[in-house]
Amino acid sequence: MNMRFSRNDIEQKAKCFRVRMGLNTTEAIDVKTILRKNNILTVYLPMSKDACGLSLQSPEKDKFILVNSKISKGRQHFTIAHELYHLYYDEYPHPHICFKDGISNTERAANCFASALLMPEEGVIGLIPESILK
Structure with a gap:
């Protein structure tokens, strides 16, 4: 079932997720900290050039993420957030x-969600000098 998602709703989910993880709502984050904190087994293996990753959750709620080790580190972080x-x-x-x-x-x-988690709008705007924002 495909539902429509509003950008604001998704950005709010990312903000709430940051808070739930005990993270600041505007600063850069390390997604690997989230993985460790939540005991999410994450494996990096070469995959096809078009694949980025996958995630699974067991019936017991154990979480697993597979990340394509062939993609750039930045893309790997985006994939994890995704x-x-x-x-x-x-x-x-x-x-x-x-x-x-x-x-x-x-x-x-x-x-x-991945974009908002990694680069929250508040944080990005906070880095722009006021003279440019006017």
């Missing part, structure tokens, strides 16, 4: 590989 959305917010989670060109509404929502 997969965190699937693990914590997918209404009907199911195992699937996330490709660079994911087009479903859920994939768009996960991309928006």
Whole structure:
């Protein structure tokens, strides 16, 4: 079932997720800290050039993320943030590989969440000198 997601709703989820993880709502984060803190088993292996990663959750609620080790470190961090959305917010989670060109509404929502988690609007605006914002 594909639902429409508003950007504001997804950004709010990312902000709430940061708070729930005990993180500042504006500063840069280390996604690997989130993985360790939540005991999410994460494996880095070479995958096809179009695949970024996948996530799974067991019936016992154990979480797992596979990340393509062939993609850049920045893309790996984005992929982890994207997969965190699937693990914590997918209404009907199911195992699937996330490709660079994911087009479903859920994939768009996960991309928006990853962007907001890694680069919250408040934090980015806070870095811009006021003279430029005027």
